[in-house]
Amino acid sequence: xxxxxxxxxxxxxxxxxxxxxxxxxxxxxxxxxxxxxxxxxxxxxxxxxxxxxxxxxxxxxxxxxxxxxxxxxxxxxxxxxxxxxxxxxxxxxxxxxxxxxxxxxxxxxxxxxxxxxxxxxxxxxxxxxxxxxxxxxxxxxxxxxxxxxxxxxxxxxxxxxxxxxxxxxxxxxxxxxxxxxxxxxxxxxxxxxxxxxxxxxxxxxxxxxxxxxxxxxxxxxxxxxxxxxxxxxxxxxxxxxxxxxxxxxxxxxxxxxxxxxxxxxxxxxxxxxxxxxxxxxxxxxxxxxxxxxxxxxxxxxxxxxxxxxxxxxxxxxxxxxxxxxxxxxxxxxxxxxxxxxxxxxxxxxxxxxxxxxxxxxxxxxxxxxxxxxxxxxxxxxxxxxxxxxxxxxxxxxxxxxxxxxxxxxxxxxxxxxxxxxxxxxxxxxxxxxxxxxxxxxxxxxxxxxxxxxxxxxxxxxxxxxxxxxxxxxxxxxxxxxxxxxxxxxxxxxxxxxxxxxxxxxxxxxxxxxxxxxxxxxxxxxxxxxxxxxxxxxxxxxxxxxxxxxxxxxxxxxxxxxxxxxxxxxxxxxxxxxxxxxxxxxxxxxxxxxxxxxxxxxxxxxxxxxxxxxxxxxxxxxxxxxxxxxxxxxxxxxxxxxxxxxxxxxxxxxxxxxxxxxxxxxxxxxxxxxxxxxxxxxxxxxxx
Amino acid sequence: xxxxxxxxxxxxxxxxxxxxxxxxxxxxxxxxxxxxxxxxxxxxxxxxxxxxxxxxxxxxxxxxxxxxxxxxxxxxxxxxxxxxxxxxxxxxxxxxxxxxxxxxxxxxxxxxxxxxxxxxxxx
Numbered sequence: 001x002x003x004x005x006x007x008x009x010x011x012x013x014x015x016x017x018x019x020x021x022x023x024x025x026x027x028x029x030x031x032x033x034x035x036x037x038x039x040x041x042x043x044x045x046x047x048x049x050x051x052x053x054x055x056x057x058x059x060x061x062x063x064x065x066x067x068x069x070x071x072x073x074x075x076x077x078x079x080x081x082x083x084x085x086x087x088x089x090x091x092x093x094x095x096x097x098x099x100x101x102x103x104x105x106x107x108x109x110x111x112x113x114x115x116x117x118x119x120x121x122x123x124x125x126x127x128x129x130x131x132x133x134x135x136x137x138x139x140x141x142x143x144x145x146x147x148x149x150x151x152x153x154x155x156x157x158x159x160x161x162x163x164x165x166x167x168x169x170x171x172x173x174x175x176x177x178x179x180x181x182x183x184x185x186x187x188x189x190x191x192x193x194x195x196x197x198x199x200x201x202x203x204x205x206x207x208x209x210x211x212x213x214x215x216x217x218x219x220x221x222x223x224x225x226x227x228x229x230x231x232x233x234x235x236x237x238x239x240x241x242x243x244x245x246x247x248x249x250x251x252x253x254x255x256x257x258x259x260x261x262x263x264x265x266x267x268x269x270x271x272x273x274x275x276x277x278x279x280x281x282x283x284x285x286x287x288x289x290x291x292x293x294x295x296x297x298x299x300x301x302x303x304x305x306x307x308x309x310x311x312x313x314x315x316x317x318x319x320x321x322x323x324x325x326x327x328x329x330x331x332x333x334x335x336x337x338x339x340x341x342x343x344x345x346x347x348x349x350x351x352x353x354x355x356x357x358x359x360x361x362x363x364x365x366x367x368x369x370x371x372x373x374x375x376x377x378x379x380x381x382x383x384x385x386x387x388x389x390x391x392x393x394x395x396x397x398x399x400x401x402x403x404x405x406x407x408x409x410x411x412x413x414x415x416x417x418x419x420x421x422x423x424x425x426x427x428x429x430x431x432x433x434x435x436x437x438x439x440x441x442x443x444x445x446x447x448x449x450x451x452x453x454x455x456x457x458x459x460x461x462x463x464x465x466x467x468x469x470x471x472x473x474x475x476x477x478x479x480x481x482x483x484x485x486x487x488x489x490x491x492x493x494x495x496x497x498x499x500x501x502x503x504x505x506x507x508x509x510x511x512x513x514x515x516x517x518x519x520x521x522x523x524x525x526x527x528x529x530x531x532x533x534x535x536x537x538x539x540x541x542x543x544x545x546x547x548x549x550x551x552x553x554x555x556x557x558x559x560x561x562x563x564x565x566x567x568x569x570x571x572x573x574x575x576x577x578x579x580x581x582x583x584x585x586x587x588x589x590x591x592x593x594x595x596x597x598x599x600x601x602x603x604x605x606x607x608x609x610x611x612x613x614x615x616x617x618x619x620x621x622x623x624x625x626x627x628x629x630x631x632x633x634x635x636x637x638x639x640x641x642x643x644x645x646x647x648x649x650x651x652x653x654x655x656x657x658x659x660x661x662x663x664x665x666x667x668x669x670x671x672x673x674x675x676x677x678x679x680x681x682x683x684x685x686x687x
Numbered sequence: 688x689x690x691x692x693x694x695x696x697x698x699x700x701x702x703x704x705x706x707x708x709x710x711x712x713x714x715x716x717x718x719x720x721x722x723x724x725x726x727x728x729x730x731x732x733x734x735x736x737x738x739x740x741x742x743x744x745x746x747x748x749x750x751x752x753x754x755x756x757x758x759x760x761x762x763x764x765x766x767x768x769x770x771x772x773x774x775x776x777x778x779x780x781x782x783x784x785x786x787x788x789x790x791x792x793x794x795x796x797x798x799x800x801x802x803x804x805x806x807x808x809x810x
Contacts, residue, residue, distance in 0.1 A: 453742065456771035457697050460793035464703040467796050468710065495793055502772065 003185060010178060014171070021167045028156045028163070035153035038094070041085045042146035045101075048078045049142055053135045056112065060128050068116050075109055085145075094145065101141045108134040189231045196235075254291070258400055261289050262407055269411040278415055279314035286404060287316060287385065292397055295365065295386035301329065301336055302381040302412070310340055310382055321359035329357065336382045339369035343379055345398060349391045364389035370401045372408045380412060434654075440631060452502045459498070463491050500644035510553040510655050517550045517582060518543055524561035531569045537576045544583040550609060552677065556652045563645040564613045564673055570636055571617030572670075579614040584679065593659035593676065601657060607679040614672040619664040628662055646673075653677075689807060691716045692734035694725035694751065695769065696743040704738075707796040722746030726754055729761055736803055741770040756785050765806045769794065 052074035059067040082105075086098060111131040118126035264285050268278050279300045287294050297317035301310035310329040318326070326334075332341040334357040339346045348355065349366035365386050372381035383405060466488045474481035525532075525539065532539065561580075568578050587594045589604040602608055620628055620635070627633045629650040634641035653660040653675045660675040691714055695701040698720055705716040717732050719725040723746050725739070737755070741748035748768060755761045766785070771792045788802055 453771045456792050457700065460771070461697065461700045461703060463793040464700065464707060464796055468703060468707045471707070471710070491793070 006181065010174070014174060017167060017170050017174075021163055024163045025160050028160045031156040032153050035149050035156060038085060038149040039146060039153065041081050042142060042149050045078055045081045045085070046139065046142045046146060048074045048081065049135070049139050052078070053139065056131065056135060060115075060125065060131075063119060063125075065116075068112075071112065072109070075105060075112075078105060094148065097141060097145045097148070101138060101145070104134055104138040104141060108138055193231055193234065254396070257289070257291060258403065261285060261400075262403065265404065265407050265411060269414050275412070275415045275419060276313055278411070280316075282408065282411070283314050283316050286383070289400075292400065293387060293391060293394070294368075295388060298383070298385040299326065300381060300383055301326075301340075303331075303340055303379050305378065305380075310336055313381075319359060319362070322357070325357045325359070333357070335367050335369045336384050339371045339382045340379045343371050343373050343377060345370050345401065347393050347398070349387065349393070350389055366391050368397070368401055370405045372405045372412065374409050374413070380409065383408065437630075452498045455498055456495070459491060459495055463488065463495075466491065497642050497644070500642050500648070510556065512551050512553055512656075514551055515554045515557070517547055520554055520558055521561060521580065524558050524565065527558075527562055528565045528569065531566065532578075535569055535572065535576070536574050537569055537572060537578060540577060540579040542579065542581040547582055547584060547609065550677075552656060553652075556655070560649045560652050560675070561613070563649050567641075567645055568613065568615035568617065570641065572615055573617075576616045576670075579612075581612040581614070583610055584608070585610050592661050592674075601659060601678075602676065609677040609679060610674060611677075612672055612674045614665060614670060616665075616670040619668055619671045620662065622664075625662060625664070629660070649673075649675075688713060688715050689736065689803070690714075690732060690734045691736050691738060691803065692719065692725065692728060692732055693717070693738045694719045694722060694743075694748075695738075695740035696720050697740070704796060704799065708800065711796070711800060722748070722751040725751060729755075729764070734764060735807060737764055737766045738799070738803075739766050739768050741768055741772075752785060752787070767799070767802060767806070 052071045055067045055071040055074065058064070059071060082098060082102065085094075108131065111134050115126055115128055115131050265282055268281050268285070271278065271281075273281070279302075283298055283300055286292075287296050287298050297315075299315035299318055300313055302313045303310055308331045310331070312323070312326050312329075315323065315326075326336075329337050329340075331337050335346045335348060335354055338354060346354075346367065346369040351358065351362065351364060355367075366389060368383075368385040368387060370383040370385070371379045372383060373379050383401070385401070466484050470481060470484045470488070474484060521541070521543070565578060568576070572578075584607050586607055587602055587604055589596065591602075594600065594602045594604055596604060624633075624635070629646050630643075631647045632643035633646075634643035650660050656677055658675055658677040660673065662671055662673045664671050691708060693701050693704055693716055695704075695718070698718075701718040701720065705718050708714040708716050717728060717734070719728050722743050725737075729737075739748045739751055743751075748770075752766060752768070755764065755766065766787045768787050768789050769792055770789065788806060790799065790802065
């Protein structure tokens with residue numbers, strides 16, 4: 001039964017009780033009023049009877065007829081009052097009294113008339129006992145009627161009180177019933193609900209023990225009350241919501257796991273590692289994802305779109321033959337090639353006809369080959385992952401790998417861009433350094449060419465003057481000769497610097513012609529022969545046979561060799577060895593000055609002319625080895641070094657679009673200066 | 688006695704060289720400080736050898752040399768060219784047409800004497 005119906009019935013019941021109680025009470029009140037009226041009439045009647053009897057007694061005693069008439073008058077009044085009594089008291093029990101009283105009245109009137117007749121007819125007072133008795137009887141009946149009316153009023157009053165008590169008791173019982181009903185149907189379920197809500201608030205929906213208990217006890221709530229129904233609906237909703245939440249939670253956990261992997265991959269791109277290292281780590285992360293049913297091996301290829309082939313850049317647990325066979329995979333060949341060509345994920349759960357690259361006794365397995373595709377549809381690589389034989393295709397795996405491939409696009413491109421940027425930056429720095437150096441040299445050149453001539457003339461005057469003084473007075477005084485000679489030496493040193501600066505300023509244009517490198521080397525040697533002999537320095541020549549005629553500026557290249565030889569001679573102790581080695585070599589990546597970009601002077605794979613000048617001196621300290629080509633840098637100022645020689649050498653080599661560098665010999669002692677020239681200049685000169 | 692005509696705009700240098708050569712003995716040295724004066728002096732002085740500075744104001748050494756070598760009377764007089772800049776550059780400027788000797792300043796008088804002797808002996 002619904003709570004609404006219950007409430008209506010309950011209200012009707014209360015209303016009924018109140019109506020009954022009201023009617024009953026009204027009835028009682030009416031009876032009290034009637035009783036009161038009857039009591040008043042009875043009292044009047046009793047008064048009339050007593051008056052009648054008083055006058056009857058007076059009549060009997062004095063015999064006045066007037067009094068007899070008064071008596072009779074009272075009797076008539078009684079009769080009238082009896083009529084009124086009859087109207088107001090319809091009760092049967094009173095009818096008898098009225099009839100009795102009427103009979104007694106009639107009897108009394110008869111007796112009174114008889115007595116009046118006898119009185120008139122006799123002188124003696126007639127016997128009046130019957131009359132008196134009848135009067136008494138009438139009086140008694142009337143008194144009795146009065147008592148009855150009083151009793152009736154009292155009884156009715158009492159009934160009102162009783163009915164009120166009954167109404168109160170019934171109301172109390174109804175209230176009690178309502179209380180229990182409310183307790184059972186509203187308060188108890190609400191308390192239960194509150195308890196569970198508190199528990200959920202405190203422990204969370206998944207840990208709530210009440211969830212299970214409530215499920216068990218749902219039958220308790222399966223009563224028919226609205227609140228129970230609400231409870232039932234609420235818990236059913238909660239259970240369903242809980243189940244949905246668990247599903248959603250599982251999905252969130254899965255997404256989180258995916259996010260974690262993607263985050264790891266993204267953070268890799270921020271690490272300061274090479275592209276290859278990054279790909280290795282990426283592979284480790286992907287095949288290490290626990291919820292992906294992958295085998296712990298795989299590889300990442302990057303696409304060479306010019307050659308339309310995939311190049312294996314990173315691999316994990318690849319079988320040895322595959323490292324060779326999969327090093328270069330043309331587009332369209334084998335599963336990875338198909339993925340690269342179609343741009344679609346290739347899924348195979350067994351080795352089929354498409355799996356063309358393999359080896360003998362290759363264990364059964366499957367693959368996910370995921371293309372790494374940029375937005376314009378170009379494939380820049382393929383992710384190769386191993387799965388178990390007969391592995392079932394998983395939508396989620398597929399989606400995840402797709403997401404990974406999208407991410408890898410950005411990561412790889414970013415890494416590539418970073419590498420290129422770093423290289424460009426390095427190149428820029430180098431170019432900037434060269435430009436600064438060139439600017440420095442330019443300034444020095446301009447200054448020196450202007451100043452040198454002006455300085456040289458006074459120098460010439462002083463030198464001739466000194467020479468004259470030495471001749472005239474040197475022989476006379478030993479000290480004068482010493483002083484003047486020292487002045488001459490200092491002057492020659494100053495002249496050397498001026499000469500160097502002038503040389504330096506002139507290194508701006510080349511006069512390139514076919515020259516015999518060997519002959520030029522010999523000519524240069526002649527010019528330093530004296531210095532070499534003075535320090536007993538021997539010379540070793542190792543020239544590759546086919547280098548006979550080379551295109552360069554002879555005068556400047558001579559200056560290069562002379563400067564290098566003089567430097568070596570100055571550095572070495574007596575008995576040192578200068579070795580000159582010249583050869584043509586095919587360049588490899590990683591050698592100084594060799595790169596792949598258009599800005600690199602020398603490219604890997606091309607031929608270059610290389611000349612090494614090696615000495616057996618003390619070598620260059622590591623901390624200054626980068627500065628030896630700087631203008632005015634010298635380690636041997638006290639030995640006459642000006643810090644110009646190697647700057648000039650470098651300038652000349654740079655003008656030839658060559659590359660020069662210095663390194664200490666390994667094993668020592670000594671250092672080796674190597675310069676490298678473009679082969680176009682040399683090949684043309686080959687005989 | 689060998690007659691040396693020294694043409695150099697650097698008066699001090701010219702006079703010092705003259706003093707040194709004359710002091711050494713065996714030389715009569717005449718100094719001129721301008722190219723055109725030098726050319727004029729040749730007629731009266733009639734030198735055995737001319738020492739000519741390259742860089743001079745107005746008429747420079749190269750012009751003087753050209754005048755000397757285009758005049759039949761003077762074309763056979765040997766010339767030593769002095770220059771503050773590198774001798775082979777000066778040589779390139781004259782295109783090596785006149786087979787002259789080039790010396791780079793600063794020079795020693797000893798060296799100049801040696802070169803003069805070599806040329807005059809060869810002649």
